Amino acid sequence: MDRTEEDMKHVGFFGIFKQSFKTIFTRKKIFSHITLVFILPLAITFIIHMEFSHHHFWRFQNNLLPLDTNVSHRATTMEWFYYALFTFAYFIFLTIFSTLSTAAVVFTIASIYTNREVCFRDVIKVISEVWKRLCVTFIFIYIVQFIYDVIGNIVMGIIKPIIFDYEIFGLVLLIIVSILYAYGFFYLTVVCQLASVITVLEKIHGFKALKKGKALASGKKSVGMGISFVLYGVLVGIIIVNLLFVEYGHDVFKWALIWRVLIGILCGILLLMLLLVLIVTQTVLYLVCKSYHREVIDKLSLSTFLDAYIGDTMVVPRLGDEIQLGCPQPLAQQV
Template sequence: MDQSLEDMKFIGFFGIFKQSFTTIFSWKKIFAQITLTLILPLTIIFLAHIEISRYLFWKLERNSLLLDTDSYYRLHVSAIEWLYYVLFKIAYFIFLTVFSLLSTAAVVFTVASIYTDREIVFQNVMKIIPKVWKRLLVTFVFIYLVFFIYDIIGEVALAITRSIFNYSTLSLLLTLIIRILYVIGFLYIVFVCELGSVVTVLESSHGYRALRKGKDLANGKKKVGMGIAFVLYGFLEGLLVVYQWFVEYGGVNFNLAMVWRAMIGILCGFLLLMFLLLIVVIQTVLYLVCKSHHGEAIDKLSLSTFLGAYMGETVVYPTAGEEVQLGRPPHQQV
């Protein structure tokens, strides 16, 4: 890192992006190894899910239109295809979660090692994954629950609005307000959950405690964190729209030849690959910025010792409450 921790609290919106890109390009080899090993499969899974889901859903829609002829047979076929569709979604969700937590653990550990000036070897990065994946999985489960509950609240609010005001002008206005508030809340939750994921790897907290710590760290940097989340997920949404328009339906919408659709698909895949790497690097840099903003000293030796524990190095663990939380103000450091 080209910034001292004390200076990091002054890094703003653009500075975080600059710091993240600088970190990646300064350590191209290790990040390229992580990308090809863990993030490339994640990208392939993500894009394959789009294509396979579209094919399976098309078959389901076609069978639903043909139920009038030989309805018993069609109903039987439709039930089997719905089963395949559900099983596919479950398998996709499992693989997506596995590679997401593996890539998160690897990238966060690498960025933290860069900060502490530790020697970074790809084999060592891979060694920490078996030691942290269970903790990250617990945190991911809590993240999924948070978004699930938040989505239910949003849908209920929309349903109540429509049931009371039908589709009047007032209903449309309230729906717009609810959606705007939903997006704002979504960006804040994304920011907190990103910090919680980093906390899980670099501190002793996981699950609910990690998310609560992420919420505490987010205070004072909400605008910056939510702004970054807006840019990142806006880019992702735009990328998916381009993929859908020009790759999935490029032949129908724009009469594109298969070669052009394939080239655009490869470009979208490459940008998605870079996006998935960048987002984890950014959330780690955000963590360091938020820690510095709160005056929570991150001692390089303490962090290096904590990271060394993943490597099986001999360390003296602190007592309960004195873990390497990296969260005590400087005057309380022992």
């Protein structure tokens, strides 16, 4: 993080990736600890959900898309209950580990940006301070994404008869709707990612964090959406490789178990790296957006703000004032 505040606002798509990878490789020790302690459980949660859903809940897909077969594979009421219970547990663990990973990485990046020495013990202290706010923000993110998906499904339900009745026109309409949906999805992703960083560094959470994230995204929207597109594309690629060469490697390619295990391990390592890069890039994007909107991040004030998290500094705000980056910092007293 050797760029000035003025330089940060000119950082673009490739610059954010370059700065993110440079930051990770120059502080490999702390990021290795964060990856093993926080991001690894997040990756395991994702893999368990993917594998469990694939092997045990295939009936639900058949309920929606019946196969041309004489054998009925309809899910029972109890299986629906288990599926709902599993999904609920998945989102709980996903929220917990996403909260821990985001708080740890965002604090570390902010500390590096202010030229502070950061140790793993400080990261643990910060997590205990911000996890409740982050959980609230993630719940709002889930709600917004759920509403967006519901709207998307309603639109698809409306145009489905047109798609099947008018082949050429239906195909064109499907492509247009898919592009619009993807555009909205990646834009929403950028807003949600910025909101999670804002929750850690500006003491704003929930809907207010999403609103602030939307404001910050303007001007750098295309850059953020491009980054999300690339990272989610890599994620889809990892999933496809896992399905082709690990899940169906024996049936399709007749590969031995050892090769499937090795590829599975490689996919797991790539997933770990991808999740780390995802959180780092969204934090760097936040810094770029703040500079772009001339919300100058004073490094001394930010350092004082971070000290307050780990108990080295007691920040006493003025009445009605709130500690936020880009605003005058209140009086700080050393403990």
